[in-house]
Amino acid sequence: MTASNDEKWIDKKISRRDMLKLSGIGVAGVAIGASGFGGVMKAMGYGVFEPVADSITARNKVDFYGAHQSGIITPVQTHIYFASLNVLVTSKKELQELFQKWTPLVVRLMNGELIVDLTTNTRIPTGDTGEAEGLDAAYLSITFGVGPSLFDKLGISHLKPAELVDLPHFPKDQLQKEFTGGDLCIQACADDPQVAFHAVRNLVRAASGKVEIKWSQAGFNSFPAGGGTPRNLFAFKDGTVNPAITDDKDLNKVVWVDKGWLKGGSYLVARKIQMHLETWDRTSLKDQEATFGRYRDSGAAFGKTKEFEDFDVEAKDDKGEYVMPDTSHVHLARKSGARILRRSYSYASGVMSNTGAHDAGLLFVSFQKDPAQFTTVQNSLGRMDKMNEYITHRGSAVFACFPGVQKGSYLGEALFNAL
Amino acid sequence: MKNKSLLSVLVVGGIIMTGCGNTEEAKKEEKPATEQAQPTAEVDLTTELTAYQQFALEQMDQFLMETENFVKLFKAGDIEGAKAAYAPARMYFERSEPIAESFGDLDPRIDGRLADIQEEGKGEEEWTGYHKLEYALWEENTTAGYETVADQLLADAKELHALVQTVEVTPDLMMTGAVDLLNEVSTSKITGEEEIYSHTDLYDFKANIEGAEKIFEILRPKLEAKDKELVATLDEKFKAVDDLLAQHAIADGGYISYEELTEEHTKALAAAVNQLGEPLSQMGIILE
Numbered sequence: 001m002t003a004s005n006d007e008k009w010i011d012k013k014i015s016r017r018d019m020l021k022l023s024g025i026g027v028a029g030v031a032i033g034a035s036g037f038g039g040v041m042k043a044m045g046y047g048v049f050e051p052v053a054d055s056i057t058a059r060n061k062v063d064f065y066g067a068h069q070s071g072i073i074t075p076v077q078t079h080i081y082f083a084s085l086n087v088l089v090t091s092k093k094e095l096q097e098l099f100q101k102w103t104p105l106v107v108r109l110m111n112g113e114l115i116v117d118l119t120t121n122t123r124i125p126t127g128d129t130g131e132a133e134g135l136d137a138a139y140l141s142i143t144f145g146v147g148p149s150l151f152d153k154l155g156i157s158h159l160k161p162a163e164l165v166d167l168p169h170f171p172k173d174q175l176q177k178e179f180t181g182g183d184l185c186i187q188a189c190a191d192d193p194q195v196a197f198h199a200v201r202n203l204v205r206a207a208s209g210k211v212e213i214k215w216s217q218a219g220f221n222s223f224p225a226g227g228g229t230p231r232n233l234f235a236f237k238d239g240t241v242n243p244a245i246t247d248d249k250d251l252n253k254v255v256w257v258d259k260g261w262l263k264g265g266s267y268l269v270a271r272k273i274q275m276h277l278e279t280w281d282r283t284s285l286k287d288q289e290a291t292f293g294r295y296r297d298s299g300a301a302f303g304k305t306k307e308f309e310d311f312d313v314e315a316k317d318d319k320g321e322y323v324m325p326d327t328s329h330v331h332l333a334r335k336s337g338a339r340i341l342r343r344s345y346s347y348a349s350g351v352m353s354n355t356g357a358h359d360a361g362l363l364f365v366s367f368q369k370d371p372a373q374f375t376t377v378q379n380s381l382g383r384m385d386k387m388n389e390y391i392t393h394r395g396s397a398v399f400a401c402f403p404g405v406q407k408g409s410y411l412g413e414a415l416f417n418a419l
Numbered sequence: 420m421k422n423k424s425l426l427s428v429l430v431v432g433g434i435i436m437t438g439c440g441n442t443e444e445a446k447k448e449e450k451p452a453t454e455q456a457q458p459t460a461e462v463d464l465t466t467e468l469t470a471y472q473q474f475a476l477e478q479m480d481q482f483l484m485e486t487e488n489f490v491k492l493f494k495a496g497d498i499e500g501a502k503a504a505y506a507p508a509r510m511y512f513e514r515s516e517p518i519a520e521s522f523g524d525l526d527p528r529i530d531g532r533l534a535d536i537q538e539e540g541k542g543e544e545e546w547t548g549y550h551k552l553e554y555a556l557w558e559e560n561t562t563a564g565y566e567t568v569a570d571q572l573l574a575d576a577k578e579l580h581a582l583v584q585t586v587e588v589t590p591d592l593m594m595t596g597a598v599d600l601l602n603e604v605s606t607s608k609i610t611g612e613e614e615i616y617s618h619t620d621l622y623d624f625k626a627n628i629e630g631a632e633k634i635f636e637i638l639r640p641k642l643e644a645k646d647k648e649l650v651a652t653l654d655e656k657f658k659a660v661d662d663l664l665a666q667h668a669i670a671d672g673g674y675i676s677y678e679e680l681t682e683e684h685t686k687a688l689a690a691a692v693n694q695l696g697e698p699l700s701q702m703g704i705i706l707e
Contacts, residue, residue: 088694123594123703208697209656212690 051407052104055111059136060191064107068404069411071141072255072266072341072367073245076221076230077189080345081196082270082363083216084147084182084397088209092154096416098210099144103410105206112137112195115202129205131198138192142199143185144411145268145399150183159418161262163370164400167269170393171383179272179395182214187268187365193218215395217272219345219363229299229307232346232362233275234390236292237299239342240307241334254339255367257400261414264403266367269340269374272347272395275361280390291386293328301330327386336380338373340366361391371398462641462706464590470637472588475518479583482511486576490569493552496562505556506619506673509549513626514633516603517596522582528575532613547571550616557616594703597634600627601696609689611677621674624688625664631699632657641705649701656695663691 054063062070089095105115112135116127151160166181186203190196197218204213221230229237243250252258255266280288289295289302299307303315303323313334315323324331348360366374381387402412485508492500512519512530520526527535529548536546547568555565562569607613608624635642635653642650667675667684680688 119707121703121707123591123706125700205697209652209694 050104052107052111053407054107055113058111058113060139061112061137062110062139062141064110064142064405065407066404067264068256069143069265069401070110071143071187071189072343072401073251074139074141074189075245076239076343077139077141077191077196078221078223079190079193079196080219080221080363080365081188081193081200081216082219082345082365083186083188083200083204084214084270085184085186085204085211086214087150087153087183087211089211090154092156092416094210095150095154096412098207099411099413099416101206102144102203103405105203106142106199106411109199109202110137110140110142112140115206129198129202132195135192135195138190138195140188140190140195140199142203143187143189143268143401145185145187145401146412146415147182147184147397147399149181153183159261159415161257161260161400163267163372164398165371167371167375167378167396167398170378170381172388173393173396175396176394179215179217180397182397182399184211185268185270185397185399193220217347217363217395218349219347221345232344233277233348233360234280234288234292236288236294236296237307238344238362240294240299241339242341243339251341253369254373255341255369257369257403261418262400262403263414265401266341266369267371268399268401269364269366269368269371270395270397270399271362271364271393273362273364274359274392274394276390276392277358277360283390290325290328291390293324293330302328325386327384329381329385329387332381332385333377336377338376338380340368340373340377342366361394367401462590464593464641464705467637467641468588468590468593471593471634472586474633474637475515475586475588476583478511478515479518479580482508482515483576483580485511486573490573493556493562493569494566498556498560498562501552501562502556502617505549505553505617506614506622509619510622510626510629513603513623514630516627516630517592517599518583518586518588519579520599521586521592522579525575525579525582529572529579532615534612548575550614553614553616590706593634593638594706597631597702598696598700600631601692601699603627604692605689605696609685609692611680611685614677618677619674620677621664621667621680625674628657628660628664628692631695635699635702638702638705642702645705645707646701649698649704652698653695656691656698660688660691660695663688 054065055061062074064070087095089098108115112132114128114130114133118126118128146164148160148164148166151157151164169175186200188196188199190199200216204211223230229239232238243254245251257263257265257267283291285296294301298305300309301311301324304311311324311334313322313324313331317323322331326332343365345363345365346360347363348358350359351357352359368374403414405411405413485504489501489504489508492504509530519529527548530550531546531548532550533543533546533554536543549572551568552565552572555561555568604624604627608620608627611618611620613623614620635657639650642653664674667680669675
């Protein structure tokens with residue numbers, strides 16, 4: 001068959017039923033290849049699978065294609081807009097179509113382009129909402145994950161990895177339904193808050209009727225001029241013990257899943273943690289530091305002078321007391337033996353209507369090979385953690401973030417191809 | 420339309436019928452020529468515009484009659500009767516709001532809420548129309564002292580009815596009108612802020628949706644020709660909203676009080692309206 005014949009077939013409008021039949025072939029295991037599938041989608045008017053390439057001229061750009069999704073080991077940007085979504089679609093097929101539609105749109109956003117080109121018809125709303133016009137890509141990364149509830153909803157529980165379960169209840173959790181769970185997540189991070197928000201807004205709009213936002217949270221991070229670990233709203237450095245994003249061997253141990261359809265992906269844990277700034281601010285510096293087990297200024301562990309200097313949690317002073325108090329956050333976290341990649345952002349969302357206190361805190365985000373790593377750390381903190389006095393966990397969610405996408409493929413393809 | 424017979428009684432020999440007849444004739448003669456000779460010319464929506472105008476005029480006829488009835492009951496001091504007539508009468512107004520709205524200060528005079536009046540820096544004494552009578556009936560449980568407001572409402576309804584006869588329906592009015600009707604639902608009906616005393620918001624909700632659906636129905640053939648999938652999506656999304664509303668229906672075509680809705684209900688309704696609004700905003704593709 002010649003190329004021109006192909007074109008004619010592609011251009012012919014086909015019914016939705018035909019489309020399902022055709023794509024059903026793919027599911028049955030007959031490889032029809034990315035370009036073949038693109039034809040089907042194009043005839044549907046989706047325009048997907050004309051894969052969009054990472055721009056080589058775009059300014060301040062993070063690449064979309066690669067072994068892993070962006071936004072995990074991408075250098076931390078200054079802003080996040082995190083959205084947890086519920087799906088309204090009811091079949092794996094429809095969700096697959098949605099990710100096929102989303103994939104080229106995501107590349108365009110990460111290129112700093114409009115999600116859809118403008119048309120000449122001014123009688124309809126524009127395809128792109130427009131607020132990122134004139135802004136560059138701002139190191140936008142977009143990370144997609146699927147939550148445990150998705151698999152039951154779509155009747156594909158057999159594809160749910162055993163590790164992907166809702167986190168257990170932890171001591172002192174005060175989880176609120178409106179900040180908990182979700183079928184899908186979109187994590188958009190950028191050095192410009194409007195670019196990050198624009199990405200989520202437009203992806204959700206493009207999926208109107210297929211997904212709805214369950215909860216979302218904006219957040220920020222600020223870096224000292226010379227670089228270094230950002231401080232959270234308690235003024236302490238956050239993320240000091242992270243694995244280096246350049247250490248592949250270590251990342252394979254801590255972050256990347258190495259089996260099943262999620263191979264090359266990672267588990268994202270999100271926790272919305274309210275920080276009681278008013279009580280913290282009336283706590284002496286000495287007590288604040290004892291709460292963390294680190295010095296506020298340098299970030300060094302107790303008994304050390306430099307932030308990244310290693311420490312022994314079991315070390316004791318002449319009197320036989322722990323150098324790093326055994327109720328301190330860092331002591332308990334380290335003692336758990338588990339490691340995670342932290343990628344958190346602070347938030348400030350007005351005031352609590354019931355108390356008038358700051359509604360502020362940390363959108364804790366961590367990536368790990370297995371959510372159990374987070375659970376181990378959190379259980380170790382338990383009731384002992386001196387930090388509990390100053391924080392309340394309000395929201396929680398866990399998502400399996402797809403592996404990276406190769407050109408010609410689409411987000412989550414391995415999941416949709418799994419039988 | 421269920422009020423068709425009534426309409427013909429009202430408007431025999433009137434503007435509507437004459438206008439309609441003319442258009443039909445004109446269309447028969449012109450259409451083939453237009454199609455063959457100028458395939459790229461501006462899309463001809465004459466039939467659709469006329470159909471919508473007729474719909475709006477029918478609604479306004481009915482609105483005037485129902486308002487007359489409401490005012491009569493109100494002035495007779497029949498509180499229960501007036502309460503029962505209130506929400507159904509308003510539905511004719513809400514269905515044709517894109518048209519009714521085009522007459523600047525008449526809309527607030529008939530449909531203004533106290534909050535709107537205050538926002539404009541006006542005092543309570545300048546508040547007139549349906550919502551003031553709503554306040555009298557449900558909050559004060561009286562009609563006494565509100566007779567002049569009732570008279571004014573009827574006078575305003577008559578003025579609106581007269582003005583509407585001259586209105587020119589444009590493609591933009593139809594396209595924008597359909598989306599505006601949904602926006603009305605999203606911003607005030609779904610929050611219960613339209614009918615804060617009677618809590619009959621779902622009547623307005625239903626009427627706004629019906630108004631948008633009418634525009635869609637009139638444009639359906641043109642849309643079919645351009646994008647079948649969009650029509651299928653709109654059918655599906657209108658049905659989703661209608662089905663949700665039907666869950667809150669009571670006998671005689673009425674609806675339960677807004678106060679009986681849970682947050683889950685309003686959230687589901689709002690989501691369904693938003694999902695309808697996105698494809699509805701694409702109807703302008705027929706003007707390409």
